[in-house]
Structure formats: structure tokens, C-alpha cells
Amino acid sequence: MVITSFAFLIFFPIVVLAYYIIPGRFRQIWLLVASYYFYMSWNVKYGLALLGVTAVTYFGAMGMTWIDGHFTEDRIRTRIKKGCAACIAAVVFGALFCCKYFVFVVGISFYTFQSFGYIMDVYRGKTEPERNFLRYALFLSFFPTVVSGPIERSTTLLRQLRHEKQVSFREENVKQGLCMMLWGYFLKLVIAERIAIFVNAVYDQNLGGVYAIVATLLYGIQIYCDFAGYSAIAMGAGRVMGFALTENFDAPYLAATVSEFWRRWHRSLAGWFRDYLYIPLGGNRKGRIRKYMNIMAVFLVSGIWHGNGWKYLIWGGLNGFYQVAGEVLMPVRKKAANICRLERISGIHRILQVVVTFVLVDFAWLFFRADSTGRALRMIKGMITEFDMSVLWDGSLYGFGLGRTEFGFMLLMILALAAVDLLHYRRRYVLDMMKEWHWTVRTCMCACMLMAVIIFGVYGVNYDVGTFIYFAF
Amino acid sequence: MMWVRSFILHFKKILLFAAVIIAVTGVMNYLYVDDTDAFSRYVLHEFYEETENIDRLYLGSSHVFCDINPVILDGINGDNNFDLATSSQQLNTSYYLLREADKKHHIDRVYLDLYYYCMTGEIGKVHDYRTIPNSWKVIYQMKPSLNKLSYMLGLSAPEYYYMTFLAFMRYREELFNPDYVARIVEGKQSDTWKNYEYLHVTPGDKYAMTNGEKGFRVYHGVPDPGGFCTKNEEVAAGDNPMILEPESLEYLLKIVEYCKKHDIALTWIGCPISDFLLITNGNYDCFSEQIRELAEKYEVPYYDFSLCKREYLDVSRNEYWSDIGHLNTDGAGVFSPFLGKFLLAQETGENTYDDCFYGSYEEKLREMQEEIFGLEIVRSQEYGQFMPDIPEEERDGYTVYKIRPVTNAAEGNVEITVKVMEDAGGEGSTKLPVIREGNDAYVILSAHEHGVMRVEAKLRDSAEVANWAELEY
Numbered sequence: 001m002v003i004t005s006f007a008f009l010i011f012f013p014i015v016v017l018a019y020y021i022i023p024g025r026f027r028q029i030w031l032l033v034a035s036y037y038f039y040m041s042w043n044v045k046y047g048l049a050l051l052g053v054t055a056v057t058y059f060g061a062m063g064m065t066w067i068d069g070h071f072t073e074d075r076i077r078t079r080i081k082k083g084c085a086a087c088i089a090a091v092v093f094g095a096l097f098c099c100k101y102f103v104f105v106v107g108i109s110f111y112t113f114q115s116f117g118y119i120m121d122v123y124r125g126k127t128e129p130e131r132n133f134l135r136y137a138l139f140l141s142f143f144p145t146v147v148s149g150p151i152e153r154s155t156t157l158l159r160q161l162r163h164e165k166q167v168s169f170r171e172e173n174v175k176q177g178l179c180m181m182l183w184g185y186f187l188k189l190v191i192a193e194r195i196a197i198f199v200n201a202v203y204d205q206n207l208g209g210v211y212a213i214v215a216t217l218l219y220g221i222q223i224y225c226d227f228a229g230y231s232a233i234a235m236g237a238g239r240v241m242g243f244a245l246t247e248n249f250d251a252p253y254l255a256a257t258v259s260e261f262w263r264r265w266h267r268s269l270a271g272w273f274r275d276y277l278y279i280p281l282g283g284n285r286k287g288r289i290r291k292y293m294n295i296m297a298v299f300l301v302s303g304i305w306h307g308n309g310w311k312y313l314i315w316g317g318l319n320g321f322y323q324v325a326g327e328v329l330m331p332v333r334k335k336a337a338n339i340c341r342l343e344r345i346s347g348i349h350r351i352l353q354v355v356v357t358f359v360l361v362d363f364a365w366l367f368f369r370a371d372s373t374g375r376a377l378r379m380i381k382g383m384i385t386e387f388d389m390s391v392l393w394d395g396s397l398y399g400f401g402l403g404r405t406e407f408g409f410m411l412l413m414i415l416a417l418a419a420v421d422l423l424h425y426r427r428r429y430v431l432d433m434m435k436e437w438h439w440t441v442r443t444c445m446c447a448c449m450l451m452a453v454i455i456f457g458v459y460g461v462n463y464d465v466g467t468f469i470y471f472a473f
Numbered sequence: 474m475m476w477v478r479s480f481i482l483h484f485k486k487i488l489l490f491a492a493v494i495i496a497v498t499g500v501m502n503y504l505y506v507d508d509t510d511a512f513s514r515y516v517l518h519e520f521y522e523e524t525e526n527i528d529r530l531y532l533g534s535s536h537v538f539c540d541i542n543p544v545i546l547d548g549i550n551g552d553n554n555f556d557l558a559t560s561s562q563q564l565n566t567s568y569y570l571l572r573e574a575d576k577k578h579h580i581d582r583v584y585l586d587l588y589y590y591c592m593t594g595e596i597g598k599v600h601d602y603r604t605i606p607n608s609w610k611v612i613y614q615m616k617p618s619l620n621k622l623s624y625m626l627g628l629s630a631p632e633y634y635y636m637t638f639l640a641f642m643r644y645r646e647e648l649f650n651p652d653y654v655a656r657i658v659e660g661k662q663s664d665t666w667k668n669y670e671y672l673h674v675t676p677g678d679k680y681a682m683t684n685g686e687k688g689f690r691v692y693h694g695v696p697d698p699g700g701f702c703t704k705n706e707e708v709a710a711g712d713n714p715m716i717l718e719p720e721s722l723e724y725l726l727k728i729v730e731y732c733k734k735h736d737i738a739l740t741w742i743g744c745p746i747s748d749f750l751l752i753t754n755g756n757y758d759c760f761s762e763q764i765r766e767l768a769e770k771y772e773v774p775y776y777d778f779s780l781c782k783r784e785y786l787d788v789s790r791n792e793y794w795s796d797i798g799h800l801n802t803d804g805a806g807v808f809s810p811f812l813g814k815f816l817l818a819q820e821t822g823e824n825t826y827d828d829c830f831y832g833s834y835e836e837k838l839r840e841m842q843e844e845i846f847g848l849e850i851v852r853s854q855e856y857g858q859f860m861p862d863i864p865e866e867e868r869d870g871y872t873v874y875k876i877r878p879v880t881n882a883a884e885g886n887v888e889i890t891v892k893v894m895e896d897a898g899g900e901g902s903t904k905l906p907v908i909r910e911g912n913d914a915y916v917i918l919s920a921h922e923h924g925v926m927r928v929e930a931k932l933r934d935s936a937e938v939a940n941w942a943e944l945e946y
Contacts, residue, residue, distance in 0.1 A: 006631050405649035443486050447493035454639065455501060455648070461602065461632055 001041040003233050004188060004459060011038065015143075016240055020169045028138050028161065031241075038143035042106050049105045050146070053092060054137045057115040060088035061122040061129035085123045092116050101308050107147040109305060111140045113272055118154045120276050127154040135161050142243075144234035148227070150246040150268035160243050173242050176431055180236030182449050183430075188229030189457030191417060194402065194410050195222040197458070201400035203369060208382015210391040211400075216379075219369045220362040221414055224253065227266065246271075251421040253361075256353035258322040261361055269305075273298045292327070296320040310373045318364040409456070501641035505648075506613060509660030512538065513559040515671040515684045517614035520557055520574070523687075527578040528552035531688075532567040533586025535560045536744035539799040542809040543687035549813030552581070556688030561607045563591050564724035565599040569624040571728060573615065575735060582738045584816070585728060587775075588746075589715055589760040592725070597718030605629050606643070613640045691802050694795045699941035701749040701797050701847025701879070715760035722767075729771045740816070741768060743777035745788055745808060748838075749847035750797045751779060752879045757834045774819065776826065778808070780837055785829045786811045797847070843882040845930050845939040851875040859908055859915055870921065872946065876907075876914045878930045886933045889914035894925040894943070902927065918946055 001007050015034045019027055040047040064081050071077035096112040099105040118139070121127040130136040139158045140146070152158070195218045202215035231248035238245040246268045255261035262270050278298045284291040296317070303316020326333075337349060370376035391397060398404045420430060434442050508514045516538065529552050531537050537558030546554040557570050567585060574580055590596060596604050608628050615621045625637045636642045647653040665672045671684035680694040696702075717725075732739035741764065751757045761777060768775035783789060786808065793804030800808055818825050831837040853873050860868055878887045891914070892902040905926070908915040918926070929941040 006634070010631075403649055405651070409649065439482070439486060440489060443489045444493050447490045448497070451494060451497040454635070454642075455497075460635060460642070460645075 001038055003230070003237075004185065007041070012237060016174075019241055028135055031143075032134055032138045032141065035138060035141040035143040035146060039107070039141060039146050042147075046105050046107075049095065049099060049108060050111060050141055051137075053095060053108075053112055053115050054133075054140050056091050057088060057119055057140075058130070058133055058136050060084060060119055062131070064119075064122055065129045081123055085119055088119050089116060092119075110149045110151055111146060113269070113305075114145075114149075114151045114153075115140055117151065117272055117276060118158065121154045127158070130154075130158060130162075142238075144237040145245060148230050148234070149266075150231060150234065150248045151272050152246060152268070156246055157243065168242075170242065174240050177236040177239030177241075179431055179434070179446065179449075180239060181233045182236075182446070182453065184229045184232030184234075184236060185453045185457065186229070186449065187225040187232060187417070189453055189459050191410070191413050192222050192225035192229055193458035194406070194413075194456075195219070195225070197401035198407075198410075199369070203371075203379075206375060206378065206382075207386075208379060209386035209388050211397070212379045212383045214392075214397065216366045216369070217362055220253070220358065220365050221417075223365060223368070224249070224265075225417065251425040253358050253418075254354055254421055254425045255357050256350060257326055258319060258357055258360055259326065261357055262319070262323070269302070273302060277301060292324045295323050299323075306368070311367045311370060311376060314373060314376075315364050315367040318367070319361070322360050322364075413456075498639060498641070501639075503661065504654050504657060505641040505644040507644065507657055507660075508610070508613065509657065509663075509666055510673055511610055511614070512671055512673075512682075512684075512690060513610050514614050515669055516557065516559060516688045517611070518669040519684070519686075519688055520555065521577075521616060523555065523578075525553050527555045527574060527580060529554045529582045529584065530571070530574050530578075530580050531556045531558060531584045531586070532562070532570060533558045533584075533742075533744070534562045534588045534591050535690075535799060536588055536746070537562075537586045538688055538690045539692070539795065539801070540744045540805050540808050541812060542685065542689050542802070542805045544685070544689070545806070545809040546813040549810060550817050554687065558586070558688060559607075559611050561591055561596060562611075563596065563599045563604065563607055564721045564728065565624070565628070566608050566611050568724045568727050568731070569615075569620060570611070571731060572620045573618070575731075575737070576618070576620065580735075580737050582740065583728075583732060584740050584742050586744050587725075587741050587764055588744070589754075589757070592717055592721040593715050593760060594718070597721040599718075599720045599724065600629055601720075602629060602633060605633060605637075609637065609640065609643060612637065685802075689805070692795050693802050695792050695801060696794055696796060697942065698791075699848075699943070700791055700845075700939070701747065701794075702850065702940070702942035703753070703797070703847075704850045704942075704944060705852070715754075715756035715763075717760070717763050725767070726771070729773060739773050741773055741775040742812075743775075743779055745778045745781065745786070745800065747794060747797050747846065748789075748844075748881075749879050751834060752838075752846060752881075753849060761834060776815070776819075777830070778812070780831045780834060781811075781829055782831065782837075783841070838881040841881060843880070843886060843932055845878050845880045845882065845887060845932065847879045848928060848930055848940050848942050849875075849877040849879055850928060850942065850944060851877070859917060870919060872918050872920045874916045874918065874926075874944075874946070876916065876928050876930075878912050878940070880912060882912065882932060884911045887912040888931050888933055890929045891916045892927045892929075894927055922946075 001011060011034075015031070018030055022030055036047055036050070039050060064084055067077060067080050067084060071080060092112050092115060096108055099108045118127070118130075118136075122129045130139070136158075139152070139154075139161055142152075142157065145152055145157070199215045199219045199222055202211045203219075207215075228249040235245045235247065248266055248268050250264040250267065252261050252264035255264050278294055281294045281297060282290050283294060297320075299316040299320030300313060301316070302319075303312040303314070306312045306315070366379065367373065367376045370379060395404065398407055402410060423430060423433075434445065437445070512535075529546070529550065531541050531543070531554065535558065538556045541556055541558075543554035543556055546552075555574075557574055559566065559570075562570075571580075571583060595601065596607070598604060599608070605628055608624070612621065612625055612628070615624070625634075628637055644653075660666060664670075671682065671690065673682040675682075675694075678694055680692060682690060682692040682694075685691040729739060731737075743761075743764075757779070761780070764775055764777075767773075778786060788794075788800060788804050788807050793800055793807060795801035795804075815825065815829065831840065851874070853875060859873055860871060863871065874891075876889055876891070878889065880887055889907055889909075889912075891905040891907055893905060894902050905916050905918075908917075916926075923946060926944050926946050927941060928944065929938045931938045931940075
């Protein structure tokens with residue numbers, strides 16, 4: 001069941017209504033049933049994979065508690081627990097590897113990471129193992145997050161589930177949640193799907209020159225709106241039911257460096273890599289060279305996590321390289337900025353940094369989007385050899401599924417998104433701002449937003465609405 | 474009293490929200506929904522405006538509003554007759570329109586026109602996405618009611634609801650087309666649209682289609698003077714096996730059940746269809762037989778006026794038809810009085826059926842004198858067998874015209890002459906050689922030569938040309 005489908009629009013209100021109507025003690029069971037139904041609507045067999053990962057990590061965590069209670073000597077206990085964690089890792093990531101490379105299972109990358117994060121938290125004593133199997137199963141299968149995250153932690157979602165009985169119906173939660181969902185649908189259906197028409201046409205035809213440049217620039221926006229859209233819908237759905245899920249995006253394209261970008265993009269995954277890979281590898285505590293190696297390792301693994309094929313590895317490697325190069329060249333960059341007196345006019349310097357970061361990240365996205373590394377390289381070559389600026393104004397850009405007016409509309413929507421992100425960047429949230437408005441303005445605004453999604457959204461029977469890009473990972 | 478204030482505020486918010494949605498939908502419908510040329514708009518408006526009780530209701534496709542003039546019938550049976558017919562009306566539409574009419578009027582008798590085209594083949598599948606636009610046109614003109622809601626919900630699979638409930642969504646391909654919007658708005662600014670009048674002007678036609686009274690359409694147009702002729706690129710006839718679609722049958726039986734339950738006398742009728750169309754479509758007796766069996770089984774009177782003997786109803790003359798399927802207003806002037814008197818006679822127990830009708834269409838063709846009903850000219854490049862001397866790769870340079878006289882004449886009893894016109898007046902002409910195959914004829918022309926060709930057909934024993942057609946090649 002795709003969350004942009006008609007089925008979800010029926011499923012979600014039923015789940016929410018029943019959730020608030022039934023007595024508190026049955027709510028988690030209801031959510032668990034609904035979540036498994038949601039997940040298994042893709043394929044009934046997927047439920048087995050989810051149940052398997054749930055069982056392995058649940059009993060693994062329980063096993064570690066048993067070890068804690070039965071081995072008093074620290075050294076031996078740590079060793080056995082380490083071995084236990086390693087075994088669980090082998091099973092979970094082995095399953096992930098098999099499902100990723102042999103039998104694709106939607107969402108497995110997300111919930112295996114979430115489950116292993118839980119194991120690590122138990123191992124480190126950051127969280128108590130969850131004794132209630134059903135609650136733990138819900139933690140992993142919670143329907144807004146099971147397919148594409150955010151990758152929740154035991155300290156966030158599981159903690160809320162443990163205290164869920166205190167959650168009662170709050171109108172504010174429902175209103176805010178629905179607004180978040182609406183914003184998510186706007187990002188996905190109005191912007192991402194519209195950009196996809198153009199990008200797919202250009203990439204499918206392997207065009208070079210300005211076409212490829214424009215399509216690649218737009219792809220950066222598309223993947224952002226696609227994934228941030230899903231995350232907003234997931235967060236909103238969670239909020240409607242009183243859960244606060246991790247915010248996955250924080251105006252990433254306003255980042256001034258690639259490192260900052262990765263603190264703002266897919267934060268739940270970046271945070272997972274930081275806590276469970278980068279820091280265990282030594283982080284920045286073991287000298288510069290080791291730090292750079294750790295960064296590269298994290299991003300190469302991130303590339304592998306996204307899929308098989310060199311293109312993902314190159315994409316991850318490029319992002320790692322940008323950060324390493326950025327640090328290595330820091331003194332040079334500072335000097336250059338001083339010479340150009342850019343520090344004095346910090347606004348322009350900042351804009352320049354944002355633009356350069358966007359271009360670098362976007363260049364890496366080219367590998368991510370292209371069908372193969374070979375095609376990506378051919379497109380890069382074509383960008384240079386077939387470069388012709390006149391394409392921008394001779395109207396030929398409008399021959400890829402979007403006419404002149406629709407193309408202009410798309411750019412306008414991107415500008416609107418930039419404005420919202422700018423507010424977000426400055427910690428001014430539209431949802432909070434709306435609270436200060438008169439109820440008539442707020443109501444009209446929500447109704448118009450809903451109609452904008454309905455009218456301008458790219459969906460329905462005449463369109464091949466692709467599933468979310470991150471469903472594939 | 475806090476809860477009362479809170480309730481009122483919530484109610485006001487919901488009301489405002491709904492008002493904005495309705496207002497935006499209204500504006501979008503006005504801008505995008507193209508009903509500027511929709512006869513159904515006039516019919517439904519006339520129906521809702523009808524203050525006098527409708528006693529006799531005529532349901533069905535365009536044949537009803539073209540062939541049956543309720544004003545003539547009023548004079549014959551003394552009741553209030555009304556055509557609630559729409560173009561290509563499928564049986565689900567007939568069913569819901571019947572319910573709509575029965576809500577407002579005390580209907581005594583319902584006459585349901587059973588046109589094979591709307592009950593068999595693709596269009597007989599009333600829930601198929603390819604045919605639901607026919608229903609949408611009617612739904613859009615219906616007033617809000619539970620009956621309408623039920624019609625909308627039952628019309629299609631849920632993924633089409635957005636187009637069923639939001640009419641403007643059907644025109645989404647025009648969303649960014651200002652020229653389209655300008656045309657629609659211009660159409661809706663006209664007095665005819667504002668006053669719910671129907672006016673359709675076909676370029677080059679000296680007659681306009683206008684609304685008559687009580688759902689009748691006035692049109693005095695006639696076919697080309699040479700008689701019925703179709704000019705197709707490829708053979709299209711014979712695709713429809715004339716088997717009643719189960720979805721249509723379901724609604725046919727629903728109508729029967731509804732009428733029984735509400736004490737409405739139901740009669741199935743078949744408006745006269747030209748012999749030209751019946752022969753070219755083929756299998757008419759197969760359809761007719763199915764309806765006859767159902768009529769017997771469910772005890773519904775069924776009168777198929779296509780099987781009527783000419784001595785009782787003669788609408789065979791060219792000037793009674795507007796096209797191969799429909800009578801024009803003059804033809805309706807012949808058919809309606811006969812229909813009115815015939816139905817009245819049956820109702821009063823005078824059984825004149827056997828006198829007036831043939832038992833089958835085959836019998837009708839057999840009993841009638843030999844006649845040519847029209848010409849079917851099919852252009853093709855597939856007839857390699859006629860060009861054995863020309864190498865296959867050169868055959869593209871030729872065009873083969875198949876000329877098929879639509880007739881009940883025995884093989885070899887039709888003569889076909891093909892001439893190339895040398896001037897517009899038709900004075901100077903060159904006779905072309907034709908290849909005969911039964912009554913059919915083939916003529917081969919160079920694809921590089923262009924001009925006007927005149928095809929004439931006559932019965933062998935007749936001195937006069939029965940049908941002729943001119944064709945640009």
C-alpha cells in the first residue's frame with residue numbers, strides 16, 4: 001500500500017478512528033495488526049521477513065540481559081555480549097544482504113537498521129530490553145515508518161510506546177499531524193512527481209548538454225521532495241496518533257558545507273551511521289588520517305546500503321571525498337576567502353557556499369539517478385561536449401512532458417519550497433506560525449493547500465505515479 | 474458553557490473549510506468542465522424544471538432524443554411524455570435516471586430504448602474506465618442527492634472516484650492550457666449556455682442542432698444526396714459479436730425489478746435503426762434474440778421498430794435521417810405518431826404486433842425487395858492479391874479501395890461504376906476499371922495521383938443509380 005494511494009486514504013482514517021475509540025490497553029495490538037496489514041499489503045511474504053528480524057533482535061536483546069545477569073566478571077561478560085551482538089549483526093545484516101541483492105523486500109534496510117540500533121543500545125546499556133514482544137514488534141513495524149523510515153531509536157519511538165497509555169486524543173496533535181501530511185503530499189505529488197516527468201524524460205533519452213544539467217539540478221530537488229514528502233507524511237501520521245517521530249530533513253540544501261548537508265539530510269540514517277559505525281570505528285578521536293578513513297568508510301557503507309552497483313558506491317565515495325577534501329582544504333579555502341574579502345560580506349560568502357555545496361551534492365546525485373555508472377559518465381561527458389546555452393530560451397526544454405506554463409509553475413513551487421526551507425533554517429516553523437493566525441485564515445489556508453494538492457498533484461489513473469524513490473532501498 | 478462555544482467554533486471552522494473547498498471546486502469546474510456543447514445539460518435542466526407530472530418516461534441513448542418527439546406523443550396519448558435520454562446512455566445511467574425521475578414524479582410508464590451499441594461490446598461494460606465518461610457527463614448535470622451519490626459510488630473502481638466526484642479533474646491535461654480555459658469561459662458566457670439552451674453548429678452544415686421540448690432534439694440535417702456512405706481507412710465492422718454484457722444485463726434487470734417494485738409499467742423498445750447500420754454491424758438477430766428471451770422471461774413487452782414492416786412504418790427515405798444511426802426531426806415526425814398509436818393500441822389490449830413486425834431481421838431482409846442501403850468504401854494498402862504483377866516493395870505506391878454495397882440483393886445483382894471526375898461539375902469523367910468479387914468491387918489507384926472519384930451503385934435490373942458517393946483520393 002503506497003501512502004499516496006486511495007487505499008491508504010481509506011486505511012489511515014479507519015486506523016486512527018479505531019485507535020482512539022478502543023480502550024488504551026488494546027491500542028498497541030490494534031496498531032500492530034494495522035501495521036502488519038499495511039506492510040503485508042505489498043506482499044504477504046514480506047511479513048515473514050519482518051517477523052524474523054523482530055524475533056531475532058528481540059530474543060538477542062533478551063539474551064544479552066540474561067548474560068548480564070549470569071556473568072559477573074566484566075571482561076567475560078563484555079566478550080560474550082560482544083559475541084552475541086556480532087551474531088545478531090551477522091544474522092540481521094545477512095538477511096538484509098540476501099533481501100537486498102537476491103529477493104527484494106520493501107523497507108528491510110530501514111527496519112534492520114532500526115532493530116540493530118536497538119541491539120546496540122541494549123548492548124551499551126542505553127536502554128532496557130523490551131520484554132513485551134508485541135510492543136517491540138510494533139516498534140519495528142509501525143506503519144508510518146516501516147517502509148521508508150525515519151529510522152527510529154529505542155530512545156525515541158520505543159520510549160514513547162512504553163508510555164503510550166498516557167497518550168490521549170489531542171486535537172492539536174491531529175491538526176498538526178494532518179497539516180504535516182498535507183505538506184508531505186504537496187512535496188511528493190505537486191513538486192517531486194512533476195519534476196520526475198522532466199527528469200525521467202531526459203535521463204531515459206540519455207541526453208547531454210544543458211538538458212542533462214537542468215535535469216540533474218532538478219533531480220536534486222526531486223529526490224528531496226520525494227523523500228522529505230514521505231517523511232512529512234510519516235511524521236504527520238505518527239503525530240495524529242500522538243507520536244513524535246524523528247524529523248528526517250532540516251533544510252538540507254541550505255547547508256554551507258557537505259558535512260552540514262549530511263547533518264540535515266536523512267538525519268535518522270546519518271545519525272545511525274554516526275552512532276553505530278563512525279564512533280565505534282574511532283570517529284575523530286584517533287587522529288586525522290583515521291578520521292578521514294572513517295568518514296570514507298561510513299559513506300561507502302552508506303552507498304552499499306542504498307543498493308548494489310558501482311554507481312551507489314561512487315555516490316557514497318564522492319560524498320565522503322567532498323567532506324575529506326573540504327577538511328583538508330579548509331586552510332586554503334579560508335585564505336582564498338580572505339583574499340577575495342568574502343568574510344566581510346558574509347551574506348554573499350554564505351550564498352556562495354550554499355550554491356557550491358548544492359552543486360557538489362547534486363553532481364553526486366547524477367550517479368545515484370543514472371541507470372549505470374557508464375551512463376552517468378556518458379552524461380557528464382555530454383554535459384560538456386553538447387553544451388548549448390540557447391536551449392534555455394529557445395523553448396526546447398518544454399518538450400519533455402512539461403509545457404512552458406507547467407515548467408514555470410514547477411519553478412514557482414520550488415521557490416515556495418525554498419522560502420519554507422529558509423524559514424525552517426531560521427527556526428521559524430510554518431506550523432508554529434500558523435498558530436498565531438486568526439482561525440479563519442488558518443482554515444482557509446489549509447483548505448486551499450488541500451485543493452492545491454488535489455488540483456496540481458500528479459497522480460491518478462492517467463499517471464504512472466512511481467512509488468517513493470526510497471522504497472527501493 | 475465552554476463546550477457550547479467550543480462546539481460552535483469547531484462547527485464554524487468545518488463550515489468555512491467546506492465552503493472554501495466547494496468554492497474552489499466550483500471555480501475549477503466553471504473554468505475546465507466542457508459542457509458547452511452537452512445535450513445532457515439541456516435535458517437534465519429541462520427535467521428538473523418540469524413542473525407537470527411526467528406520466529410516460531422515455532429512457533435511452535441519442536436515438537430517443539432524436540427519434541421520439543414527446544410533444545407529438547402528448548397529443549396522441551394525452552399524457553405528459555418526456556425524453557430523459559442522453560448520448561450513448563448506458564443502462565446504469567438509465568437506472569439512476571429512472572430513480573431520479575421517480576423521486577419527483579409519479580411515473581406510470583417507462584419506455585426503455587435498448588440500443589445494442591450501449592449494451593454490448595466495450596460500451597456495454599458500464600464500469601469499464603473507457604466507458605465511464607458517458608456517465609460522468611450525466612452525473613455532472615444531476616442535482617445532489619443520495620441517488621446521485623449511489624450512482625457515483627457504484628460507477629467505477631475507487632481509483633476513479635477523484636474524477637467522478639471532482640469533475641474538473643477529468644480535464645487535467647488542460648490544467649496549464651490558457652487557450653482551453655479561454656474557450657470554455659467564452660462558451661459559458663454565451664446566452665445559450667446561460668439560458669440552458671442547446672445549440673450545436675457543425676461547420677458547413679446549413680442546419681443547427683437545437684433543443685426542442687421535453688428532452689427532444691431538433692435537427693433537420695440530412696445525409697449526402699447520394700445516400701448513406703461510410704468512408705473508412707480500414708474495415709471496422711463485424712467486431713461486435715452483439716453479446717449482451719453482464720454489467721449491462723445487471724442494470725437491465727435492476728430496472729425491471731425497480732419498475733415492478735414501484736408499480737411502473739415497463740416497456741422495452743428499439744428505435745428504428747437504418748438498415749445500412751444494421752447490416753454493416755452484423756449479428757443483429759443475435760442481439761435481438763437475447764432481448765426477446767429476456768423479455769419473455771421477465772414478462773416485459775418488447776417492440777423493436779427496426780423490424781417494423783414498411784407498410785406500417787416507412788422511414789427508409791434518405792430525408793428522414795440525419796446520419797446512419799439517427800432519424801432527423803422529419804423522421805421523428807413520422808416515427809413518433811406511429812409509436813404513440815402503436816403503444817396505445819397495445820395498452821388497450823389490441824395486439825397488432827404480429828401484423829406490424831417481422832420475426833427477425835433476417836426475415837425482414839429476405840421479405841423486402843432487393844435494395845441498396847448505402848455504400849461502404851474502405852481504403853487499404855493490404856490487398857496485395859490484386860496487384861500480383863507489382864513487386865511487394867512497390868505496392869506502397871498504390872491505394873486499393875474496396876467498395877462494398879450494403880444491400881440485401883443477391884450476389885451479382887449490384888453494378889458498381891467508378892469514375893474519376895475531371896471537373897467539379899462531374900461532366901467530364903473517366904471510368905476506372907474495377908475488380909469484382911461478389912457484389913463488392915475493388916479499384917486500384919496510384920497513391921501519387923489525387924483527385925475526386927465518384928462511385929455509383931445500382932441494381933442490375935434498375936435503370937436508376939440507387940446510391941452514389943464522391944471521394945477525394
